Amino acid sequence: MKYSLFRFIDVFEAFAIYLICFASNLIFIYVQTLNLEEVSYILESFIKSIIDYQVTINFFLTFIIIVFHYQFLNRKKTEISCRILVGDTMVHIIIRYILHSLAILVFSFLLSLSLNFYLELKVTSNLYLVVIFIIYILISAGQVKRE
Amino acid sequence: MRILRFFITRIFLKRWILVLGMIILLFLANYLSFTTARSVISTFQGYQEIETLNQEGTFISNLDPNSEADFGNIKIDDTQKVYEYLNNNYTYALQANGFVTSLDNKHKMDVIFNYINEESYKINQFRLSQGKHLNFNYKFNKEKMPVLVGAGLAKTYPVGSNIEITDPVTQQLVNLKVQGVLKKNSHRSNFYAPNSKTYFNFSIFLPVNEGFIQSAGRDLHVGGLMDIALLDSTKEKAMNVKEHLQENLGLDFNFFNQQENFNYFEDYYVDSLKIICTITLILLIIIVCLAVWNNLVCIRLMIKDFTINLLVGLSYSKLRAIFYSYFGILFSIIIAILIVITAINRYGFWLSKDSTFATYGIFGLISMDWMALLIVLFIDFIIGFTIVELTIRKIKSIPISVGVLQ
Amino acid sequence: MNRIMKLEIQEKTFKKKGFSILNDFDLEVEPGERLSIIGESGVGKTSLLNIIGLLDTQYQGSYTLFDSSVKDLSRNKLAEWRNQKIGFVLQESALIHSLTIEDNIKLPLMYANIEKDLTAQDHFKQIINKIGIESILKKKPLECSGGQRSRAVFARAVMMNPQIILSDEPTASLDLENKEKIINLLFDMNKEFNTTVITVTHDLDLANRHERIITLEGNE
Numbered sequence: 001m002k003y004s005l006f007r008f009i010d011v012f013e014a015f016a017i018y019l020i021c022f023a024s025n026l027i028f029i030y031v032q033t034l035n036l037e038e039v040s041y042i043l044e045s046f047i048k049s050i051i052d053y054q055v056t057i058n059f060f061l062t063f064i065i066i067v068f069h070y071q072f073l074n075r076k077k078t079e080i081s082c083r084i085l086v087g088d089t090m091v092h093i094i095i096r097y098i099l100h101s102l103a104i105l106v107f108s109f110l111l112s113l114s115l116n117f118y119l120e121l122k123v124t125s126n127l128y129l130v131v132i133f134i135i136y137i138l139i140s141a142g143q144v145k146r147e
Numbered sequence: 148m149r150i151l152r153f154f155i156t157r158i159f160l161k162r163w164i165l166v167l168g169m170i171i172l173l174f175l176a177n178y179l180s181f182t183t184a185r186s187v188i189s190t191f192q193g194y195q196e197i198e199t200l201n202q203e204g205t206f207i208s209n210l211d212p213n214s215e216a217d218f219g220n221i222k223i224d225d226t227q228k229v230y231e232y233l234n235n236n237y238t239y240a241l242q243a244n245g246f247v248t249s250l251d252n253k254h255k256m257d258v259i260f261n262y263i264n265e266e267s268y269k270i271n272q273f274r275l276s277q278g279k280h281l282n283f284n285y286k287f288n289k290e291k292m293p294v295l296v297g298a299g300l301a302k303t304y305p306v307g308s309n310i311e312i313t314d315p316v317t318q319q320l321v322n323l324k325v326q327g328v329l330k331k332n333s334h335r336s337n338f339y340a341p342n343s344k345t346y347f348n349f350s351i352f353l354p355v356n357e358g359f360i361q362s363a364g365r366d367l368h369v370g371g372l373m374d375i376a377l378l379d380s381t382k383e384k385a386m387n388v389k390e391h392l393q394e395n396l397g398l399d400f401n402f403f404n405q406q407e408n409f410n411y412f413e414d415y416y417v418d419s420l421k422i423i424c425t426i427t428l429i430l431l432i433i434i435v436c437l438a439v440w441n442n443l444v445c446i447r448l449m450i451k452d453f454t455i456n457l458l459v460g461l462s463y464s465k466l467r468a469i470f471y472s473y474f475g476i477l478f479s480i481i482i483a484i485l486i487v488i489t490a491i492n493r494y495g496f497w498l499s500k501d502s503t504f505a506t507y508g509i510f511g512l513i514s515m516d517w518m519a520l521l522i523v524l525f526i527d528f529i530i531g532f533t534i535v536e537l538t539i540r541k542i543k544s545i546p547i548s549v550g551v552l553q
Numbered sequence: 554m555n556r557i558m559k560l561e562i563q564e565k566t567f568k569k570k571g572f573s574i575l576n577d578f579d580l581e582v583e584p585g586e587r588l589s590i591i592g593e594s595g596v597g598k599t600s601l602l603n604i605i606g607l608l609d610t611q612y613q614g615s616y617t618l619f620d621s622s623v624k625d626l627s628r629n630k631l632a633e634w635r636n637q638k639i640g641f642v643l644q645e646s647a648l649i650h651s652l653t654i655e656d657n658i659k660l661p662l663m664y665a666n667i668e669k670d671l672t673a674q675d676h677f678k679q680i681i682n683k684i685g686i687e688s689i690l691k692k693k694p695l696e697c698s699g700g701q702r703s704r705a706v707f708a709r710a711v712m713m714n715p716q717i718i719l720s721d722e723p724t725a726s727l728d729l730e731n732k733e734k735i736i737n738l739l740f741d742m743n744k745e746f747n748t749t750v751i752t753v754t755h756d757l758d759l760a761n762r763h764e765r766i767i768t769l770e771g772n773e
Contacts, residue, residue, distance in 0.1 A: 013440070017437075020433065020437070040415060040418070040419040040422075041337070041339055041340030041342075041343065042186065042190055042340055042341070042342050042415075042416065042419040042420070042423070043419045043422055043423060045186070045340065045342055045343060046182065046183070046186045046342075046423050049182050049186075050179070050182060053178075057175065060171045060174070060175055061175075063167070063168055063171050064168060064171075064172070064437055064441070066164060066168070067164060067165060067168035067441055067444065068444075070162075070164045070165070071165065071444040071447065071448055074162075074448050075447060075448065149663060149666075149668070150663060150664070153663060157649075157651060157652055157656065158649075158651065161651040451649070452649045452651070455647060455648070455649055455657075455660070456660065456664075457608075457632070457635075458606075458608070458635060458641055459635065459636060459641075459660045459661040459664060459709065460632050460633065460635055460636025460637070460660075460661055460664030460665065461632060461664060462628050462629045462631070462632030462633075463628050463632075464628060464629055465629075465632070546603070546608070546609060547603075547608045547609075
């Protein structure tokens with residue numbers, strides 16, 4: 001933690017946002033496995049009007065992770081400057097940032113797997129989101145800058 | 148106004164990712180509210196239509212979903228017998244929709260023939276924009292059939308014009324005389340999914356009388372039975388029809404009375420709406436929490452900018468006004484996007500020549516869309532108030548101090 | 554007595570942090586006076602400046618400024634006075650980085666709704682010429698030197714011809730040459746317009762150039 005740019009609140013925020021994205025994707029998939037037509041036509045047509053835009057909604061939600069990385073790195077500029085002043089290097093800071101971001105992502109993915117098991121969905125259901133998030137992390141790593 | 152412009156262009160948009168994040172979240176909240184509001188309004192509208200049938204002595208037929216129906220074995224003689232029995236012993240409302248035919252028209256849409264008897268016509272109370280209501284005492288094959296046309300056909304087939312066409316249910320060449328034009332967006336809701344509607348803008352309504360029924364084919368006979376409503380009847384008489392249908396057609400129909408329909412509505416419609424509203428509320432709370440988080444993040448990053456402005460003369464009340472105006476602008480943009488998306492969806496039915504869903508409306512939106520938008524606007528007020536007040540609270544909790552700037 | 558402000562603080566308490574400062578602190582200032590406030594870190598110099606500058610009204614005591622009790626003034630009035638009667642000269646970092654130097658300096662004009670006013674524009678030009686920052690007007694703060702930024706902060710503080718200038722370590726991060734420039738600008742304003750100058754500083758040399766020095770002491 002001493003070397004990390006992440007504080008507890010940052011880890012919590014990132015973790016929560018990842019979980020919201022994973023959970024929303026799983027719920028979309030789960031709802032499609034239910035035979036809602038037998039339960040209620042009204043419910044079915046309502047759910048359908050949302051599920052029709054599943055990909056767009058999921059993509060929109062992942063944007064919140066971009067917001068997280070953006071604000072995080074903006075807030076950490078002074079800290080990055082200070083770390084460099086006392087002997088750290090930008091390369092090390094970037095590598096640590098990527099690794100810590102990935103660690104948070106992996107942990108939240110693993111936790112989301114419990115929801116996969118609970119809803120009896122394929123474990124690969126969220127993998128495409130993981131790929132998107134990794135891309136976000138790599139892109140945001142280019143924005144690690146000092147004041 | 149200048150201060151607002153300054154804040155938007157020089158402070159908020161300088162961190163455009165946060166603005167975009169907020170727009171996305173508010174859009175999701177609005178889309179969700181809009182979809183829910185429209186579902187509720189549409190269901191309610193549908194229920195009001197169905198309620199006209201929820202009267203003492205009215206029994207609505209429903210093919211038992213658990214029965215196995217073999218329509219292939221049904222013969223025209225059997226269906227003729229059923230209708231003879233019904234005509235002799237019962238008053239009933241019959242409407243059979245969805246007989247597609249190709250009839251030349253300005254919009255190149257498929258035209259749908261709907262068959263309706265006098266009782267059903269009285270119950271539905273369709274409103275006309277031109278001409279006269281249907282009369283049912285014509286002689287089939289001897290006189291021209293008086294018909295009503297949907298608003299989309301009014302220009303091609305104005306009141307008084309004649310249409311010669313092979314009728315899809317009798318397979319006979321018939322002469323139709325346009326007697327009236329239905330009001331734009333006249334529709335009928337599905338009995339079991341009242342939020343789903345069939346629009347009659349490209350429909351032709353043909354009056355069904357006993358003579359017509361005798362000449363009609365099996366499709367109309369069987370189709371008509373699906374939603375047939377016995378009027379001024381009793382449970383016992385309804386059971387007789389049920390047995391008659393079972394004996395002659397081998398189909399197992401249920402006939403529900405007013406109380407049963409009401410219970411059904413309670414159990415099904417209301418529960419469905421409750422589930423929809425609960426889902427929406429939960430999702431809205433999550434989205435609003437994310438939006439509040441997004442805005443607090445903005446504050447974290449912009450606190451220095453706010454402090455400097457407060458230092459040189461900005462007051463909290465002005466700041467509050469700026470935030471309300473800013474969110475007002477964001478909501479206006481989002482509602483405009485929502486209108487465009489809805490209009491595109493509605494216009495899509497015209498492009499795909501889907502005549503049962505093609506509708507007329509201001510900017511392509513029909514009345515239920517506008518009502519849903521009004522509800523969205525109200526929800527936006529609540530969301531906006533929540534976010535702005537929490538934001539101002541947060542800003543006030545950070546003391547404006549020269550220390551923040553040093 | 555002709556005085557511009559009278560401040561009597563019994564106590565300024567920070568409940569969350571569990572301590573208080575400025576216990577039984579009194580201050581009276583005359584128009585055109587040059588006053589410096591010195592003291593160790595943490596004794597409440599900046600907090601005092603926040604109170605004098607109408608940024609903080611949460612304290613026990615009374616404060617009369619321009620013959621009005623500050624506690625009776627609405628938040629809007631406080632904002633208006635900060636805009637028109639008080640100028641803050643802070644360290645060079647107190648600029649909005651996303652705005653140009655010109656936009657930063659013109660901020661008070663916007664809140665006074667006189668941004669487009671010809672007199673205000675003339676006044677802006679005069680100040681810019683006097684301070685010598687014409688060449689950096691279109692630049693962003695981070696593209697300027699520390700000295701240039703300090704002068705920009707000063708220009709913003711005097712843009713509305715305030716009756717009081719409050720400065721908090723105005724020269725802390727400056728070299729000798731720039732430090733001298735800022736001090737001269739401050740005192741020129743004082744002489745030319747009889748502006749009251751109150752400076753919080755650790756720099757004894759700067760403090761000694763004021764007419765009166767107040768030393769704040771801790772509670773121990």
